[in-house]
Amino acid sequence: MSSKILIIEDEEAIATMIKYNLEKEDFEVLTASSGEVGLNVAVANNVSLILLDWMLPNMSGIDFCKLARSRHELREVPIIMLTARSEDEDKIKSFSVGADDYITKPFSMQELIARVKAVLRRTAPMKEKGVIEFADLKVDLTTCKISRGDRYIHLGPTEYRLLQYLLKKPKHVFKREELLEKVWGANIHVELRTVDVHIRRLRKALNAGGEADIIRTVRTYGYAIDNEINQNDNQDLDE
Missing domain, CATH: 3.40.50.2300 (Response regulator)
Known part of the structure; x- marks a missing residue:
């Protein structure tokens, strides 16, 4: 079709x-x-x-x-x-x-x-199956449903793929260039700040219930999924 x-x-x-x-x-x-x-x-x-x-x-x-x-x-x-x-x-x-x-x-x-x-x-539906869990975050790869505790989280397609990629290696810091290539595609010409904007949207959705931030920012470098963060130092790269 x-x-x-x-x-x-x-x-x-x-x-x-x-x-x-x-x-x-x-x-x-x-x-x-x-x-x-x-x-x-x-x-x-x-x-x-x-x-x-x-x-x-x-x-x-x-x-x-x-x-x-x-x-x-x-x-x-x-x-x-x-x-x-x-x-x-x-x-x-x-x-x-x-x-x-x-x-x-x-x-x-x-x-x-x-x-x-x-x-x-x-943005095509993911073919992977199973469930990814990290701290209180749960991602069902079959249904694409995301939750933190009892709260369900709604993400746009780009934020979903971004989260899924970050969860491939929890606590590993991914360079923005790598995220841009793997999530957006090597042949799509968009600026690095695009990653920052979508990370900000992802962070807002994940933390909307007042939960602890689990996206770690390494300034001038990139981002990681991490549940051990100094909240005072965690800011988006473009702020």
């Missing part, structure tokens, strides 16, 4: 061009011209991925991301932001509200298709 992609773009010519090229790659493509319509289409059609324009009427792409990540039906659907805004602050903002990738306009169709395929590969 082909992946179902939703394009939320208010410029009809751009949406039509993207739709045409994705359909050539055998994707099933839906379109919406506003965030409000896009939200309804996404929920009703169980989409695999959303291509989202930042500058939409009424509801911006940023606001759509925030709303989508608050809805259980869309919490794990990957989102690629499409925008002419190219400043680092804009990229970080989009990642911080839930986007999984960011493409600056104008872009080539080859790049767009490559990124779509890469994100779909990255």
